[in-house]
Amino acid sequence: MxxxxxxxxxxxxxxxxxxxxxxxxxxxxxxxxxxxxxxxxxxxxxxxxxxxxxxxxxxxxxxxxxxxxxxxxxxxxxxxxxxxxxxxxxxxxxxxxxxxxxxxDSAVHGVSDALAAALGVTAERPLAPHAPGADTGLGRIGRLPAPEPFRDFVARVADQLPSTAWGVRGAGDPDREIRSVAVCGGSGDSNLAAATAAGVDAYVTADLRHHPAAEHAALAEVPGGRPPALVDVAHWASxxxxxxxxxxxxxxxxxxxxxxxxSTRRTDPWTLHAGAASDQGRASA
CATH class of the missing domain: 3.40.1390.30 (NIF3 (NGG1p interacting factor 3)-like)
Incomplete structure (x- = not known):
């Protein structure tokens, strides 16, 4: 045929x-x-x-x-x-x-479902549905099979996605317990508010910018504020x-x-990575 x-x-x-x-x-x-x-x-x-x-x-x-x-x-x-x-x-x-x-990106069993599955997250519903109750929309919300510290979850993301020069970055308390997770393949800082409103423990996406991420983290200083910890990965890898x-x-x-x-070709545009900081210390010249 x-x-x-x-x-x-x-x-x-x-x-x-x-x-x-x-x-x-x-x-x-x-x-x-x-x-x-x-x-x-x-x-x-x-x-x-x-x-x-x-x-x-x-x-x-x-x-x-x-x-x-x-x-x-x-x-x-x-x-x-x-x-x-x-x-x-x-x-x-x-x-x-x-x-x-x-x-x-928006289809049932689409890009974010594949990302969730790669991370061991059971996807349950869209992060930003096309309509209330719809099963189509951007991103996915789901759960890990068992809770784990944020530092281990960041390591999980790095282990399960292809490595890139960009790497995997985490923003949050390393000891925070992670069970509920939102993911959004590709650039996802436009859905930071949706992830916060969903009440998830962590949000995994790509291309997080400095100001939206910093403003998101500042919500933790507000009484009762508990924004999700952030995991930023390379766009291609996500x-x-x-x-x-x-x-x-x-x-x-x-x-x-x-x-x-x-395809096994890594088409992420970044080719080099130098330096790393694991402590929240003082910048030095």
């Missing part, structure tokens, strides 16, 4: 409906012919030179990425522009590109578990004649 790109797209969109995508987002088939025959599909976070190289090396006919290649309006696709060059390479190699971004989840969904929906592979 010949499987076409369109059949893979249908399997992806059944799991990650495009209507769940944010209005500013760009999801769907970005490059390629829906009628191209498919024997091999590769899943990645970022559609960049490294993952396109890898997919071409695998002999894939379809690359499925979380992040969009062409998010904003374009007026030219030049081969001397980084993104234009990728489009040319994809077309020359006969490989299609499908992007599932915020559609996968979303990489989704690749295997999506690969499993496509594999289950299609005949065995289609091989699915997960």
């Amino acid at each position: 010949t499987v076409r790109v369109q059949q893979v797209v249908e399997a992806l969109e059944a799991a990650y409906p495009p209507e769940l995508a944010e209005g500013w987002d760009s999801v769907g088939l970005a490059v390629g012919d829906p009628q191209t025959a498919v024997q091999r599909v590769v899943f990645c976070v970022d559609p960049v030179e490294a993952t396109v190289d890898e997919a071409i090396g695998f002999g894939a006919q379809l690359l499925v990425a979380h992040h969009p290649l062409l998010l904003r309006g374009i007026h030219e696709v030049r081969a001397d522009d980084p993104k234009g060059r990728l489009v040319h390479r994809l077309i020359r190699s006969g490989m299609a590109l499908y992007c599932a971004h915020t559609s996968a 979303e990489w578990p989704w690749c295997q989840q999506a690969a499993d969904i496509v594999s289950a929906a299609l005949p065995d004649s289609v091989e699915v592979l997960v």
Whole structure:
């Protein structure tokens, strides 16, 4: 049985409906012919030179990425522009590109479910549901099988996610008991208030900025304030578990004649990390 790109797209969109995508987002088939025959599909976070190289090396006919290649309006696709060059390479190699971004962020069993599962957290409901009682929305709230100190939980996160130069950072009392956890794959400081309102013990996300994190931590000084401890991870690392989840969904929906592979290329942009501070001490020159 010949499987076409369109059949893979249908399997992806059944799991990650495009209507769940944010209005500013760009999801769907970005490059390629829906009628191209498919024997091999590769899943990645970022559609960049490294993952396109890898997919071409695998002999894939379809690359499925979380992040969009062409998010904003374009007026030219030049081969001397980084993104234009990728489009040319994809077309020359006969490989299609499908992007599932915020559609996968908000779907049931989406990006944050995969992150929660990787950390051993049993997801129970969205952190920021699309509507009251909805099972779709950004982030997930769940529980660990048993409570553990915050220092151990931070170590758990570092052990279970792929290592990056960015590393894993924690903000909170190292001895605080952690049982209930909120997670949000990708940039999640816009949901700090939701995590606080949920009353969870810890919140795991990426790209936490200084001022929102500091203002969040200051809530602990307010009488009765108990904001969740924060765990900040690399954006790429927080979303990489989704690749295997999506690969499993496509594999289950299609005949065995289609091989699915997960990219092992680390496409986090940070390449070096120097220095570390474990104590809240005085800055020194």
